[in-house]
Amino acid sequence: MPWMPESKKRKQMHERRVVEPRYNTSRWRRYRASFLALNPLCAECDHAATVVDHITPVRLGGEFWEPTNHQPLCTEHHNAKSGREAHKPHTYTS
Numbered sequence: 001m002p003w004m005p006e007s008k009k010r011k012q013m014h015e016r017r018v019v020e021p022r023y024n025t026s027r028w029r030r031y032r033a034s035f036l037a038l039n040p041l042c043a044e045c046d047h048a049a050t051v052v053d054h055i056t057p058v059r060l061g062g063e064f065w066e067p068t069n070h071q072p073l074c075t076e077h078h079n080a081k082s083g084r085e086a087h088k089p090h091t092y093t094s
């Protein structure tokens with residue numbers, strides 16, 4: 001990733017939705033993998049969980065590393081919860 005001045009970074013943060021930088025750490029990736037190994041099913045349905053969701057979103061004051069603030073979600077439910085405005089729900093034809 002190219003280095004950029006602090007002022008420019010801050011400007012970018014205001015322009016786009018803030019992405020929590022801790023998601024990109026190896027600590028989180030390891031934590032996520034072990035959490036999903038222990039909690040393989042979505043909290044909302046019986047599908048395989050693929051996401052460790054923050055029950056109280058970090059941007060709303062939820063604690064990032066607090067295990068009681070984590071729940072396993074499948075992609076569908078995670079999108080439904082956190083991407084309400086950004087993602088259209090998937091429609092499956094069977």
Ligand SMILES: [Zn+2]
Nearest residue numbers: 042045074077
């Ligand atoms: Zn689900």
